[in-house]
Amino acid sequence: MAIELPEEAEAWVESFRDRLNDNDAYAAAADGWGVGFDGDFVLEIGPDDTYDGEPLYLYLELRDGECLQTAVLDDPDEVAHGYTLKGSYSDWKRIIRGEADIVSSVMDGTLKVDGSKMQAMRYQNALVEMGETAARVETDFRY
Secondary structure, three states, rough: EEEOOOOOOHHHHHHHHHHHHOOOHHHHHHOOOOOOOOOOEEEEEEEOOOOOOOOOOEEEEEEOOOEEEEEOOHHHHOOOOOEEEEEEHHHHHHHHHOOOOOHHOOOOOOEEEEEEEEHHHHHHHHHHHHHHHOOOOOEEEEE
């Protein structure tokens, strides 16, 4: 059964966590991620012409190829995190549908990274796997 975004964001991010943790390619690509530095992510899904609601902040505690914890935050500053990946609802919709990839979207400026872009690019295969894994979460979009 498909999970609806943005209404079922908590269920979506939990399903994403489960799929990341079942993805051996992600585990291999993210080996060492978050070890000795804060590798936690907040995915910020912002309003745009399609979706005019409040921003969604999806928290991922990522360490050494695993997603240890997830949450939907009211404010991204609720938890310490090393990275924020920001994009509009429509941009994230394209990624979750598998129509765009995270690395290309970062490189062309569609998605913005707060945090060490250089460190993130060292793990670009993990970012690719994150995007491909997001596309495996059966998702319906409200907008």
